[in-house]
Amino acid sequence: MENNLDQFLQTLKNNKLRVTQSRIAVATVLFKNSNQALTPEEIFQKIDASKKLHCDQVSVYRILATLEELSLVTKSKFQGEASRYMVNLCKDKEDNHHEHYFKCYSCNLVEPFKGCLVSKKEKELEKAGYTELKHHLEITGLCPSCTLS
Amino acid sequence: MENNLDQFLQTLKNNKLRVTQSRIAVATVLFKNSNQALTPEEIFQKIDASKKLHCDQVSVYRILATLEELSLVTKSKFQGEASRYMVNLCKDKEDNHHEHYFKCYSCNLVEPFKGCLVSKKEKELEKAGYTELKHHLEITGLCPSCTLS
DNA sequence: GTGCATGCAAATCTTTTGCACTCTT
């Protein structure tokens, strides 16, 4: 856990980015909630509540954008609400790394699905002359444990 | 075409909604662009440009919401931009009518796909204890004719 | 010391809401 954070910060250094208090604050909150996907707002609230950490809300946005470019965090967007971010625990650095996510609307658990549900359809479309295809899939609901309680 | 518009307005009457100038304006623009999905902004611009028609931009939002409830228009949301609406040319009134859309980012053509690419995955999840599943899928790219030109 | 990164203010974009007035029925 702590190792993960250190490794995380090391990646910043390796990319010639500075290890600032704000970035440590965001990273710390993300690691403490590594099984949830949090909105920038939620991350800011948790930083603010901790008293020990500090970071402006606008900086949270900027930092998350930076972290996403480095593939240190994963962004997932669900309809009608703010984007959500979580640490990218999947260590393989393949660029093609592509996933879809389930989000529980009760506990905000976010789970990735291996494989892509849409690639088959995309291949069909490419054969039909479509190009530069991209897609975005969101699945939401109640996870098993929230279903029971 | 004109018949479609009349039929459209008749549906309003059948649902005890008034046939107002604003609703005619929105419907007219939607029918003139029935193969495209337009944003509320775009619809408003076209109404405004026509000089003959008139409707406030806020009313465009309200009218689209009303039309969507009656299934007269279909709403499709794509990442990072405003929602898009188009007349629902599919006449079967099945409530289960569920589709996914492809949007061309060049000409804004929107095409529905029959069938659902995700339902199989959802059934797996239900077996695993997940409940109240919903999903949202967006596919974008260049359509064949925009690819060629 | 240098300049990357931050904090603060303000702007942007989309959409919603409140309310008085108007037009359809």
Add this chain to the structure above:
DNA sequence: AAGAGTGCAAAAGATTTGCATGCAC
């Protein structure tokens, strides 16, 4: 005449941008 629907103003929520200051290196 009644009230559904509209127009205008303003608010709301998420995110971005500009710029002067400050902190990591």
